Amino acid sequence: MAESPDADLFLVREIRKGDQRAWKQLIDKYQGRLLAFARSRLRGPGEAEDALQETLMGFVTSLANYDESRSLETYLFAILRYKIGEVLTKKNRRREVATGFDIDDDAQRPIDPGFEETPSARAAQAEITRQQQDVLAAILRRLIDELRDRDKLDDLQVIELIFYVGLRNKEVADRLDRDEKGVAGVKFRALAKLRDYIEDLDEAQRNLLGEGELSSETTVSRVWRQGRLSCLKRSTLGSYVLGVLDDPWEAYTRFHLDEVQCLMCRANLEDLSQESERVSEGDVSDRLFQSSVGFLSQRGGG
Template sequence: MATSDSDALVVRQVRAGNSLAWRQLIERFEGRLLAFVDSRLRDRAASEDVVQETFIGFLTSLPHYDEKRDIEAYLFSIAAHKLTDHLRKQGRRPIDQFGSDDHGRPLDEVPGGARAASSIARSGERRREEERVLSESMGQLVREWLARGDYDRIRCMELLIVKGWANKDAARKLGLTEQAVASYKFQTIARLKDMARRSGMSLDDLNEG
């Protein structure tokens, strides 16, 4: 089923960095995605993490998203792939025989499927260059936040990026809503991608993993 005009508008707003549209998208689909993932994992905390990764995967794949495609079906496709990746990392038998490609896209969005994804390999030198650009960009963002006294954002991203906390845990620790934490995360990733592009790095070269 094709996406509606209202869904297409939301996608365009998210692409433009509209944090309200991003929160609305999360509110609309988070419950259904969580029910889907938890029915298979039977682990609430792990399921919440998979759903968060689903939304990040959606954000990462936006440059490739066809607005004619049903947004709900697309999100559930990403969730299924993230669920499979999670099971593989645990050494458990995947429910579905597919995963995400190197750019966070579902393999059914990639010509050639798993074979095409497995052929994507970055050299160690290219990886180091990415890490250098991202490190410098993150440092610049932290300096900006310090200059305007945005300490909640700094503490939030420290918990998410440095310590690897889940959104819900960071929200509880900082006394913020999970939506606020997700918004901080979304905005930071969007800024990092933009800074990377201005440094000559392709948007698709960034990996959320």
């Protein structure tokens, strides 16, 4: 069950042509994990289903803004988080639902400017911010990849708790049962690497990324979450469910799910665990299709 970006790209291109079957396939593929995620954040009756429905309609109506080089799953989760944020803001009870590490401010700062009309000055600023975040995401991803390639997943856990969750060295040491000096060393080396990576950027990118971004914990954390930089592949989560994942990946996966409490990966995991019971969800899938396919036909016309 490997994730194939090519398969997603094909689906999106068919949907852009107005292909209803492709739209149904996209819903079938992603509704389980998106619904599980929405249900982890919204507890009111029907709220999660409504948010998912609005997400799908939002995706279809903003299809022109979807950048094909970005992960479709990440994009769908971003829209869903935005919709959930709207519901929670409306209900004014955002702080009460702190059930996992996904308390975010996406509703205030839509990552996709396509969702609302903005005056051009604000749009230009949003574009610069987006470019900054892209560069920041790129160097963080390089750091994560490098640690993964060298099987340094213990160090990745340290980095993730510091940069993503925002814990202090001492807290990290306690959580991971490591000594504080070791944690400080990992952080020191990571920051040195990030500075090296910044040196490798071309000048335009380097100018985008001022001193501020690296030292702003909230910016780093938001970029990390929105890009799902350390999230697990669905195939990895599938192996985890089956109990065939070896260390250090098994330990890392458990860490990301249970210590970091990444709600998006937990939603994916739940969806995978229930895949065999999927037959009963045929109704949900049909309803989502019926409610959103009209927007697709409208697009096809123009």
